[in-house]
Amino acid sequence: MARFSGKGFVVTGGASGIGEATTRSLVAQGGKVVIADVQEDLAVALVDELGDSVIFQKMDVTNEQEIVAAIDLAVAEFGQLDGMVNNAGIIGVIGSIMDTSAEDYDFTMSILSRGVFLGIKHAGRAMKPNGAGAIVSLASTAGVKGAEGPHVYTMAKHGVVGLTKSAASEFSAFGVRVNAVAPGGTVTPMTSALTDNNAELIAAGIAAASPLGFACLPQDIANGILFLLSEEARYITGHTLVIDAGLTSGGIAPPFYSQDAEVMLHAGQRRDGAD
Numbered sequence: 001m002a003r004f005s006g007k008g009f010v011v012t013g014g015a016s017g018i019g020e021a022t023t024r025s026l027v028a029q030g031g032k033v034v035i036a037d038v039q040e041d042l043a044v045a046l047v048d049e050l051g052d053s054v055i056f057q058k059m060d061v062t063n064e065q066e067i068v069a070a071i072d073l074a075v076a077e078f079g080q081l082d083g084m085v086n087n088a089g090i091i092g093v094i095g096s097i098m099d100t101s102a103e104d105y106d107f108t109m110s111i112l113s114r115g116v117f118l119g120i121k122h123a124g125r126a127m128k129p130n131g132a133g134a135i136v137s138l139a140s141t142a143g144v145k146g147a148e149g150p151h152v153y154t155m156a157k158h159g160v161v162g163l164t165k166s167a168a169s170e171f172s173a174f175g176v177r178v179n180a181v182a183p184g185g186t187v188t189p190m191t192s193a194l195t196d197n198n199a200e201l202i203a204a205g206i207a208a209a210s211p212l213g214f215a216c217l218p219q220d221i222a223n224g225i226l227f228l229l230s231e232e233a234r235y236i237t238g239h240t241l242v243i244d245a246g247l248t249s250g251g252i253a254p255p256f257y258s259q260d261a262e263v264m265l266h267a268g269q270r271r272d273g274a275d
């Protein structure tokens, strides 16, 4: 039997980038998905391609009624909500804090923070009666470290990591797991927009900064999301899975990890007056 056979999911922002890869993977492994997105054209094309296993619900994650409608649709069509992926996002306002308007702050936080809050809130409501379910939200390396993204984005993503922990602590009482995934730079339309939609250029930049030396693709992140949604992760909750080729845990190796370390040691001894 396929890994997600008979299971129903909502993927916010499921029409593009990481959300699209997640939708495709869930369907390929037997799942059924409500794509909850503001982007109609991409979503409709994906539904045409993937067929009956996906439904498009046009919605905005900042609107509570529209989140409820997407989840209720999944319950009505699939029997129950087994997994919720709070993925919809934008880069939002960039620049100095000193130049950031309160309005731009509110707009960015409404999608990246309020949208995830509402998704966790209503997924929990739908899953509680079943005593089972898994929620995965998209944080970022900007959610675990400074200077990985714009200021308001960083604030929102740290909030996703925090809410993941507190919601996990409440929801574990009724068998619902709450986790997050924190990608580093990944080649998607969101990041390509930073280079005038030049995906090759953004891929080269991500590869150059990566300790593993190649660019992260949406499928690399979808693989982590599917693991956390799956039964293989049944004992994992409140966790943020960082997927960044080790960038935030250490980064590219410094010279003293190389063969030259021996040389540096002896150089140090000589400076200390040792043999």
Ligand SMILES: NC(=O)c1ccc[n+]([C@@H]2O[C@H](COP(=O)([O-])OP(=O)(O)OC[C@H]3O[C@@H](n4cnc5c(N)ncnc54)[C@H](O)[C@@H]3O)[C@@H](O)[C@H]2O)c1
Pocket: 012, 013, 014, 015, 016, 017, 018, 019, 036, 037, 038, 039, 059, 060, 061, 062, 086, 087, 088, 089, 090, 111, 138, 139, 140, 141, 182, 183, 184, 185, 186, 187, 188, 189, 190, 191
């Ligand atoms: N690409 C990266 O480098 C990267 C790194 C870390 C985290 N992330 C996070 O991953 C998630 C997906 O990003 P992506 O890179 O795949 O971007 P993307 O632009 O390819 O996809 C984002 C999707 O979210 C949808 N969306 C945006 N605002 C919405 C709203 N208000 N309501 C409903 N849908 C909305 C868009 O229409 C789009 O389909 C985001 O939360 C992002 O912050 C991305």
